[in-house]
Amino acid sequence: MSLTQDYILSVHGLSKSFAGVRALQDMSFQLRRGEVHALMGENGAGKSTFMRILVGMETADAGTILFEGNELKSSNVRQSRRFGISMIHQEMLVVPELTVAQNIFLGREKKQSFLGFLRGFTNDPAMSAEAGVLLQKLGLHLNPDLPMKYLSVAEMQMVEIAKAISNDAKVIIMDEPTSALSDREVAALFEVIEDLKQKGVAIIYISHKMEEVYKICDTITVLRDGKYIGTRPVSELDKNGLITMMVGREISDLFPESMAGKGDVLLSVRGLSQVGKFANIHFDVHKGEVLGIAGLMGAGRTEVARALVGLDKPTSGEIYFRGKLTTIQSPRDAIRQGIGYVSEDRKGFGFIPELSVVHNLTLSSLPRHRKGAFISEQSEQSAAEAMIRDLRIKVSGPDQKVGVLSGGNQQKVVIGKVLLTDPELIILDEPTRGIDIGAKHEIYKLITRLTEAGMAVILISSELPEILGLCDRVVVLSKGRQTALLSKEESTQETIMKHAMEFSKPVDLLLNEE
Amino acid sequence: MKETLIAYFNRSAESPALPTRRIGKYGIFLAFILLCVLLSLMTPRFLTVANLTIIVTQVSINALLAFGVTFVILTGGIDLSLGSMVAVTGVVAATFAHPDDYPLVVPIGVGLLAGVLFGALNGFVITRSKVAPFIVTLGTMTIGRGLALIISKGRPVSNLSDSFNFIGGGHLFGIPFPIIILLVAFAVCSLILKKTVLGRYIYAIGGNEQAARASGIQVSRVKMWVYTISGLLAAVAGIVLTSRITTGQPNAGVGFELSAIAAAIIGGTSTSGGSGTMAGTLIGALLIGVISNGLDLLNVTSYYQQVVMGAIIIGAVVLDGLNRKSR
Numbered sequence: 001m002s003l004t005q006d007y008i009l010s011v012h013g014l015s016k017s018f019a020g021v022r023a024l025q026d027m028s029f030q031l032r033r034g035e036v037h038a039l040m041g042e043n044g045a046g047k048s049t050f051m052r053i054l055v056g057m058e059t060a061d062a063g064t065i066l067f068e069g070n071e072l073k074s075s076n077v078r079q080s081r082r083f084g085i086s087m088i089h090q091e092m093l094v095v096p097e098l099t100v101a102q103n104i105f106l107g108r109e110k111k112q113s114f115l116g117f118l119r120g121f122t123n124d125p126a127m128s129a130e131a132g133v134l135l136q137k138l139g140l141h142l143n144p145d146l147p148m149k150y151l152s153v154a155e156m157q158m159v160e161i162a163k164a165i166s167n168d169a170k171v172i173i174m175d176e177p178t179s180a181l182s183d184r185e186v187a188a189l190f191e192v193i194e195d196l197k198q199k200g201v202a203i204i205y206i207s208h209k210m211e212e213v214y215k216i217c218d219t220i221t222v223l224r225d226g227k228y229i230g231t232r233p234v235s236e237l238d239k240n241g242l243i244t245m246m247v248g249r250e251i252s253d254l255f256p257e258s259m260a261g262k263g264d265v266l267l268s269v270r271g272l273s274q275v276g277k278f279a280n281i282h283f284d285v286h287k288g289e290v291l292g293i294a295g296l297m298g299a300g301r302t303e304v305a306r307a308l309v310g311l312d313k314p315t316s317g318e319i320y321f322r323g324k325l326t327t328i329q330s331p332r333d334a335i336r337q338g339i340g341y342v343s344e345d346r347k348g349f350g351f352i353p354e355l356s357v358v359h360n361l362t363l364s365s366l367p368r369h370r371k372g373a374f375i376s377e378q379s380e381q382s383a384a385e386a387m388i389r390d391l392r393i394k395v396s397g398p399d400q401k402v403g404v405l406s407g408g409n410q411q412k413v414v415i416g417k418v419l420l421t422d423p424e425l426i427i428l429d430e431p432t433r434g435i436d437i438g439a440k441h442e443i444y445k446l447i448t449r450l451t452e453a454g455m456a457v458i459l460i461s462s463e464l465p466e467i468l469g470l471c472d473r474v475v476v477l478s479k480g481r482q483t484a485l486l487s488k489e490e491s492t493q494e495t496i497m498k499h500a501m502e503f504s505k506p507v508d509l510l511l512n513e514e
Numbered sequence: 515m516k517e518t519l520i521a522y523f524n525r526s527a528e529s530p531a532l533p534t535r536r537i538g539k540y541g542i543f544l545a546f547i548l549l550c551v552l553l554s555l556m557t558p559r560f561l562t563v564a565n566l567t568i569i570v571t572q573v574s575i576n577a578l579l580a581f582g583v584t585f586v587i588l589t590g591g592i593d594l595s596l597g598s599m600v601a602v603t604g605v606v607a608a609t610f611a612h613p614d615d616y617p618l619v620v621p622i623g624v625g626l627l628a629g630v631l632f633g634a635l636n637g638f639v640i641t642r643s644k645v646a647p648f649i650v651t652l653g654t655m656t657i658g659r660g661l662a663l664i665i666s667k668g669r670p671v672s673n674l675s676d677s678f679n680f681i682g683g684g685h686l687f688g689i690p691f692p693i694i695i696l697l698v699a700f701a702v703c704s705l706i707l708k709k710t711v712l713g714r715y716i717y718a719i720g721g722n723e724q725a726a727r728a729s730g731i732q733v734s735r736v737k738m739w740v741y742t743i744s745g746l747l748a749a750v751a752g753i754v755l756t757s758r759i760t761t762g763q764p765n766a767g768v769g770f771e772l773s774a775i776a777a778a779i780i781g782g783t784s785t786s787g788g789s790g791t792m793a794g795t796l797i798g799a800l801l802i803g804v805i806s807n808g809l810d811l812l813n814v815t816s817y818y819q820q821v822v823m824g825a826i827i828i829g830a831v832v833l834d835g836l837n838r839k840s841r
Contacts, residue, residue: 309728311727311728330727330730330732331727331728331729331730332730332731332732334730335730336730341728343728348722348724348725349724349725349728350725350728351722351725352717352718352721352722352725352726352788353721353722354717354720354721354788354789355714355717355718355721359714359717359718363714363718363726363729363731364729364730366711366714366715367711370711373709373710374705374709374710375709375710375711375714417729421730
């Protein structure tokens, strides 16, 4: 057997763009039978895109995928499954009302005929029996006739694995499989993985958790910015080396120098907690300062922001704004007190696609343009047009609907809407997600300008260069807990990543155990 | 997911309005005019002042309800209790409208108040319970019908004063009074929608409720307003109807909500909220009126009219769907 045949999956030059945005570029990947291969990288590094191509949910623009020597061409979920590639999704794709057995056989039900000629009836007893055997093999004591909704997340995950095995999966992709599991459940999962390995099943293991990766994986492949960075055996790569591979990139002069001086404390957060989301968050924001909030996905960054702007209610802790203890009841309340929020979910929380650029811009400050019972169009128009010029929003006209603008311009409209409420503090949650580099640079310049005007900025970002390039201080969250408050001098990609990965269990699980 | 992502990225700042969008926007006006021309050619009795006056008078009640439900649909809601509110408010007003009992403002005031309270109740339950408006107003539709029967003890409330009967049957400057009410209501509703903060917020909520809330809009308050306005307009319709038939009928208005919703939808109000105009709704109501009048003049039985009307409603929604896709 030659060496190449040893690889069950062999990927070369795989590329994928979404309308000009490179999600994956020249990806290489070799997977051996019976190995657990970790795929690592920051959020947005291209892991998901790669996985989606492998399971047939996306079509690659270029490159080849060889599966057991055969080229995998078209994007077809069924075909990938038939070849033997299965994925255990992060968000469980199960039908809660159907039984365990019905879920395992979903889409390839065992059939039987009725009265010898009426065909197309499902053979539930047969499926149930086979599912039972399968679950037994996995050491899972579950009634296959139990509706899925009664299962714990860990059990559902095991059922998903059972489903993959029953599919004769040769490659199983696991996307953050332990994110919702307890220690005991993780241990059980690792036993199953070990068992699968022995049977020659290859596993692609996506995780942010270093301890896990070092515990069960044989090989690590790192992606960054959609590019393949390298593949190393776990034994030859220490944690520092891995972090450098994941984040190591140069920061150019993308980030403008700020002349802002640090002013008085504007916002103080003391022991802010929300059950199941985050606990004991503690920081100050000064006027003229950019405070960064860094962390991995699920660290609770957005949740903290939502609590600060009244979209969610914190369960305990204090917020002081302008030196006074305050509560923020609703987004309207936040705006009135002088706190503006630009959501990470631009489409969901940012703008109204059907309304014009002007109407979106003035939406949060509309009562200011009221004359008597009616809106003064003149006043509204002039405020909006000034903002369009100021932020250089590219529109065909002020009446253009926001829904048809590019992502960068939509984001500028959302920021402009917030600025028109004259906030003293503006919280920017992933302000540059999904927008091109030019618009990014303009937003960076804007952030600097705002702080120079004495405004305080909280910047939440998954892009470390952004955090490092713009922030005066950085709060690092890990699984809902604040693990560091770093000064500019202390902030490096390595320190931030180290603190971001400090905890591996969600905050609510920890609280339950304590 | 894949499609939406790609569609999202493919949108450019200069994407031109597609032709189907234009047809969608003005199609209903064109269809209305075309229909009128067609009917004028087919029967000489259509294009006469007398006939047109009849049409508009008949349309007025449906149009009033349709204006109210347009506000509601624009926020992404629905109001199925319109017909029952017509009955309740009509019966309440009639109870106070017997000759020499009270001055005219009393039956009108009490009737309108009943509508406002009923509408506010809809809004209150919907915003507090977070139960779908469809379900809530389905419930209050039945409650309202029951209330109308309770208040009237199941009997028509007749013997109404002449001044009260003027509302639905009188003329001012030779124009039937219901038409004047219709025009005033149309003007006021258009102004609210186009020129006030409330109007803007209504569009914003229908367009993206979460974003509206994040923008500082008190979504619950706006929703309270739209259901209350819907109740108020239903009360106006109830009073006009009661006055026109000179009795408060507890069984009046059955199915009126469906014609009103149909008018709003035919008039281009998006069923998921966020887009639509009062002018569109008015045309929608007139279109329904003209079709049934025209089919009458052409001696088509009312059975066929229902089939035609249903087909038009579906057609309008399909058009709305095509619009949505082209965006």
